[in-house]
Amino acid sequence: MNVTHPSPKLQNDLSEKGYTTFPFPDHLRHLMLSHIEQFIRQLGAPKEQESLDNVVSSISDQIWSQKMTRAFRIFPKEISKQIHSWAHQNFCENLGAVDSSINAVYPQEAVTNSALTPEDIAIYWRCVRPEKPDAGRPHRDASFWELEFGEGYDPKIPFRFNHLTDCIKIWIPLKGCIPTTTLQVVPFSHREHIETIVESTEYGRRPNISPDWLQARENDFMSPPELSQGSCILFDMNLVHCGPKHENDELRISAELNFILKRAR
Ligand SMILES: O=C(O)CCC(=O)C(=O)O
Ligand SMILES: [Fe+2]
Numbered sequence: 329m330n331v332t333h334p335s336p337k338l339q340n341d342l343s344e345k346g347y348t349t350f351p352f353p354d355h356l357r358h359l360m361l362s363h364i365e366q367f368i369r370q371l372g373a374p375k376e377q378e379s380l381d382n383v384v385s386s387i388s389d390q391i392w393s394q395k396m397t398r399a400f401r402i403f404p405k406e407i408s409k410q411i412h413s414w415a416h417q418n419f420c421e422n423l424g425a426v427d428s429s430i431n432a433v434y435p436q437e438a439v440t441n442s443a444l445t446p447e448d449i450a451i452y453w454r455c456v457r458p459e460k461p462d463a464g465r466p467h468r469d470a471s472f473w474e475l476e477f478g479e480g481y482d483p484k485i486p487f488r489f490n491h492l493t494d495c496i497k498i499w500i501p502l503k504g505c506i507p508t509t510t511l512q513v514v515p516f517s518h519r520e521h522i523e524t525i526v527e528s529t530e531y532g533r534r535p536n537i538s539p540d541w542l543q544a545r546e547n548d549f550m551s552p553p554e555l556s557q558g559s560c561i562l563f564d565m566n567l568v569h570c571g572p573k574h575e576n577d578e579l580r581i582s583a584e585l586n587f588i589l590k591r592a593r
Contacts, residue, residue: 338422338562342496346518347563351500352500356414357558360583361502363407364453381579384457392457399437399450402444403583408451415587418584419562423496425589434460434476449585453502455510456571456580466542466570469497469529469586471535473565479533487590489555492565494589499569500560508557511582512549512572512585518564532547537568547573563588567591 351466356529365380368569371391373381403411412430420428430449456462473491489495499511523538549570554559565586574576 338419339424340569342562342564344424345515346418346567347513347515347561349552349561352417352558352560353414354455354558356410356500357500358454358499359407359410360403361581363403364455364581365503366460367454381577382458384455384579389460392460396455397440398452399440399444401438401454402433402441403451403453404443405448409451411451411583411585412449415585417509419496419587420589423589424591425494427487428593429485429487429489429588429590431485431586431588432481434481448585449586451583453581454571455584456574456582458558458574458577460574461538463571463573464585466537466568467535468517468522468524468537468566468568470565475526475533475535483586485588488593489588489590494591495565496587496589497563497565497567498585498587499563500583501555501558502583503581504576505580505582506576506578507551507553507570507585508579509574509578510551511561511578512551512557512570513561514545514548515550517548517568518566520570542573 338348368380369383372386402408408430409427412428418430420426430451431451432446433448435446437450438446438448446471448569470492477491501510522541524535525538526533528536545568552559552561571580571582
């Protein structure tokens with residue numbers, strides 16, 4: 329296994345540009361993908377020789393939307409613990425923290441998915457199908473958290489933290505993440521004042537970035553080249569980002585977590 333040494337640029341890039349990238353180990357990527365693949369295969373016809381892409385195209389949209397809600401896209405404990413420990417080793421001290429944690433699943437997710445307990449940690453995976461509306465709109469994760477905290481969500485972090493300054497989003501490309509399909513960000517947008525409207529949708533209340541801002545900045549969305557070479561991206565909770573509409577013919581699989589830092593007080 330390669331041991332990668334954190335770059336001293338990490339903290340600087342995060343605070344200046346709002347993001348930075350970091351190599352992600354292959355052994356964890358394989359472990360995560362084998363869980364995802366096993367989950368997806370049991371939704372489709374039992375054809376072991378078929379490629380995962382073919383299995384997915386045999387699953388109806390109805391089954392897909394029922395079985396792929398966020399509650400089912402959470403890694404089992406054995407895997408999420410290893411992801412946390414990798415992040416802890418590489419980023420905790422490096423970002424000036426004395427300990428780290430990851431938020432708990434949402435209570436409703438533990439109701440929907442009986443394999444979860446309310447204490448399980450929320451490291452999600454995501455599978456975006458080609459030419460299907462599986463990718464979300466551009467957003468800032470901080471706006472989601474603010475809404476969820478307002479609605480009483482308890483992340484169950486065993487220390488006090490500030491959701492803007494002590495929390496870093498980590499997004500990990502796992503499969504099919506090429507330059508045109510991988511995560512896009514708007515560098516420096518974490519420092520901007522951006523008008524956000526909360527709208528009611530079929531999934532509940534959702535924060536939306538003002539269409540004027542999005543239109544004015546549509547050419548500023550970019551994807552760091554390291555992402556399509558397998559590195560993960562760490563970004564500020566206020567950085568605007570999105571998973572682009574998917575126009576090639578391969579599945580895009582990724583994972584995401586909130587890495588929460590305990591500061592020495
Ligand atoms: O992967 C995507 O399509 C979006 C991911 C995202 O919004 C996140 O990880 O915060
Ligand atoms: Fe996000």
